[in-house]
Amino acid sequence: MDVVIRGVQKTFDKLQALQPTDLRIKQGQFTTLLGPSGCGKTTLLRMIAGLETPDSGEMFIGEECIFSSARRIDKPASRRNFGMVFQDFALWPHMTVFENIAFGLRASGRTKQLKEQVQEAVRTVRLQGLEERYPHQLSGGQQQRVAFARAVITRPQLVLFDEPLSALDAMLRDEMRLELINLVREIGLTALYVTHDQIEAMSMSDEIVVMQSGKILQSGKPEHIYNKPEHPFVAKFIGKSNWLEKDKRMLRPEHIHWHTDGLKEAYSGTIHSVSYLGDRYEMQLDMGDMGMWTAYHQIRMTVGEQIKVYISQEHIHQIQ
Numbered sequence: 001m002d003v004v005i006r007g008v009q010k011t012f013d014k015l016q017a018l019q020p021t022d023l024r025i026k027q028g029q030f031t032t033l034l035g036p037s038g039c040g041k042t043t044l045l046r047m048i049a050g051l052e053t054p055d056s057g058e059m060f061i062g063e064e065c066i067f068s069s070a071r072r073i074d075k076p077a078s079r080r081n082f083g084m085v086f087q088d089f090a091l092w093p094h095m096t097v098f099e100n101i102a103f104g105l106r107a108s109g110r111t112k113q114l115k116e117q118v119q120e121a122v123r124t125v126r127l128q129g130l131e132e133r134y135p136h137q138l139s140g141g142q143q144q145r146v147a148f149a150r151a152v153i154t155r156p157q158l159v160l161f162d163e164p165l166s167a168l169d170a171m172l173r174d175e176m177r178l179e180l181i182n183l184v185r186e187i188g189l190t191a192l193y194v195t196h197d198q199i200e201a202m203s204m205s206d207e208i209v210v211m212q213s214g215k216i217l218q219s220g221k222p223e224h225i226y227n228k229p230e231h232p233f234v235a236k237f238i239g240k241s242n243w244l245e246k247d248k249r250m251l252r253p254e255h256i257h258w259h260t261d262g263l264k265e266a267y268s269g270t271i272h273s274v275s276y277l278g279d280r281y282e283m284q285l286d287m288g289d290m291g292m293w294t295a296y297h298q299i300r301m302t303v304g305e306q307i308k309v310y311i312s313q314e315h316i317h318q319i320q
């Protein structure tokens with residue numbers, strides 16, 4: 001069953017944290033809310049969870065209405081059957097791994113075969129042998145796995161993730177990203193994931209919803225968002241963008257070529273800066289009236305060098 005949101009909005013004092021918003025979270029899909037800090041992602045997630053009350057709008061799971069301001073329906077958070085994983089993991093410090101994971105089952109009175117269910121969850125997230133430890137005796141990655149197991153053990157219809165990897169250091173974050181997406185796919189969960197990290201969003205999601213200032217700007221598959229941004233903000237927030245005409249005609253760095261190879265469009269500029277990325281060099285090109293462009297090359301160029309680059313019309317994306 002899809003989760004459907006219609007016209008949901010929220011104002012804090014005088015600040016409109018979320019403008020009237022429509023969203024469909026498709027069953028079995030990994031949907032990500034992506035946007036800069038303060039754009040309203042957490043507010044939207046908390047309203048779906050039932051932890052925050054919308055000023056107006058409606059929300060459904062399949063046919064069932066879980067919130068309607070007009071009809072005065074507001075199903076309590078505890079009865080929505082959604083799992084949640086937070087940035088700070090929010091584990092119970094005085095409970096063992098076993099008890100933390102069992103918590104949701106106990107709270108909902110589903111204690112039949114509790115031990116077997118917890119053991120299966122422990123196996124799924126590869127924490128065997130650590131059942132009797134307390135959260136402070138675990139690494140960040142292990143705590144993250146406990147939080148995940150706890151959120152999914154009740155087989156929720158939807159799991160909500162609020163920046164669950166941002167407290168981890170960079171290397172562990174990459175590892176946990178893969179682990180998390182594999183677990184979500186393995187269990188067949190429907191997920192709504194919040195992040196400000198475009199790499200996370202691009203690599204994990206079936207569907208990305210880009211937000212800015214309390215509003216959804218565009219949603220679609222990662223490839224579509226990257227190749228066909230409908231808004232200058234989307235083009236700039238996701239990947240690197242080069243502009244032939246300010247906020248109108250955009251080109252991605254990988255489509256800038258250093259040899260003509262039959263390409264007719266040539267542009268002249270100067271190398272402004274060079275950074276070594278290991279597998280290639282990333283360069284800022286000063287393109288005069290068109291501003292700075294980003295381009296990649298296999299060899300190191302010299303700052304100040306005059307260059308010519310070639311592009312193909314078909315790779316120029318026009319923002320409507």
Ligand code: ADP
Pocket residue numbers: 012013015016017035036037038039040041042043044
């Ligand atoms: P994000 O998760 O995208 O960083 P939030 O949804 O947390 O953004 O916040 C959106 C806006 O609403 C921010 O300007 C934030 O300061 C404000 N806000 C969020 N929660 C509250 C609250 N409980 N009271 C007042 N303002 C809030």
Ligand code: MG
Pocket residue numbers: 041042043
């Ligand atoms: Mg947030």
